[in-house]
Amino acid sequence: MRIGVLALQGAFIEHLDVLRGLGVEGVPVRLPADLEGVSGLILPGGESTTMRKLIDRWGLHEPILELARQGAPLFGTCAGMILLSKEILDGDEPVFPLLDIAVKRNAFGRQVDSFEAEMDVPLVGDTPVHGVFIRAPTVERVGPDVDVLARLDNGRVVAVRQRNVIATAFHPELAGETRFHRLVATMASEFDEPREGAGRRRHPTRRTAKAHPEGGR
Ligand code: GLN
Numbered sequence: 001m002r003i004g005v006l007a008l009q010g011a012f013i014e015h016l017d018v019l020r021g022l023g024v025e026g027v028p029v030r031l032p033a034d035l036e037g038v039s040g041l042i043l044p045g046g047e048s049t050t051m052r053k054l055i056d057r058w059g060l061h062e063p064i065l066e067l068a069r070q071g072a073p074l075f076g077t078c079a080g081m082i083l084l085s086k087e088i089l090d091g092d093e094p095v096f097p098l099l100d101i102a103v104k105r106n107a108f109g110r111q112v113d114s115f116e117a118e119m120d121v122p123l124v125g126d127t128p129v130h131g132v133f134i135r136a137p138t139v140e141r142v143g144p145d146v147d148v149l150a151r152l153d154n155g156r157v158v159a160v161r162q163r164n165v166i167a168t169a170f171h172p173e174l175a176g177e178t179r180f181h182r183l184v185a186t187m188a189s190e191f192d193e194p195r196e197g198a199g200r201r202r203h204p205t206r207r208t209a210k211a212h213p214e215g216g217r
Contacts, residue, residue: 001189004029004038006064008054010046010079014173018181032063040073040188042181043080045134045171048105051079052095061095068098073187074165075180081167082137089140098165100143107138107156116175119150121159124179131158131170131177138169164191 005015007028019026019042027038035041041064043051055061068074074096076084083095087102108115113135118128129150139157142148150159150168158169164187172180 001025001185001192002027002038003185003188004035004041006041006043006051006055006060006080008046008058008060009050010044011077011171011173012042012044012046014171015042015044015077015181018173018178019185022178022181022185024181024185029060030058032059035060035063035067038067038072039192040075040184041067042184043074043076043083044173045078045080048079048082048095049092051083052092055083055095065096065098068096068165070191071164072191073184074098075184076165076167077171077173078134078136078169081139081169084165084167086143087141099160099162099167100146101139101157101160101162101167102141103137103169104140105137106135107140108133108136117152117170119152119158121150121179123147123149123161124183129172129177129179130175131168131172132174133158133170134174136169 002025003019004027005012007030016026029035082103084099085103086094086097086100089102089104116132118130121129145162147161148157149161151157160167
């Protein structure tokens with residue numbers, strides 16, 4: 001099983017390192033061809049405005065949306081969360097409107113550009129998650145189909161999940177926190193081989209379908 005890490009800009013090396021530590025093969029994704037055979041994708045922190053330009057320039061927009069539509073897990077951290085949001089309150093157009101949330105960029109103000117915090121995230125276990133916030137966004141609106149995974153002590157929502165898409169406003173990968181990546185790896189292996197009883201749904205548009213070239217046209 002291979003998990004892609006969008007490697008256009010930003011903190012992608014750290015995600016690849018966490019995956020390696022878990023014994024999962026991480027693939028840096030720079031071009032559409034790099035997405036071949038990946039069962040999940042991580043969108044790292046960095047600068048969302050730069051990343052959106054590079055996503056368009058390298059033709060990654062449609063193939064990434066397609067991967068998500070097929071049900072592969074997507075996990076965005078910080079700028080990655082912004083890229084996955086349906087609404088960006090600063091007026092930017094959405095990139096991959098997969099999470100029914102509204103985010104505010106750089107929401108913590110200049111004097112606290114960066115900070116660390118502990119949060120309860122029952123989805124990943126009993127021990128609190130340690131997160132690093134770097135010019136982080138916050139989630140200002142959460143749609144009805146979105147699960148809130150974590151809040152700060154002041155109540156601000158900083159991690160969410162909607163079906164196969166997870167996002168955190170913070171960087172777990174900079175704090176030695178590996179449980180989100182484990183979860184993504186588990187979801188990716190289930191995407192690869194849906195379990196008995198999970199509806200026995202094969203993923204009809206997956207590789208098997210793509211492997212049949214429409215020859216002769
Ligand atoms: N402030 C950045 C943005 O708006 C995100 C920062 C980060 O990813 N650490 O894109």
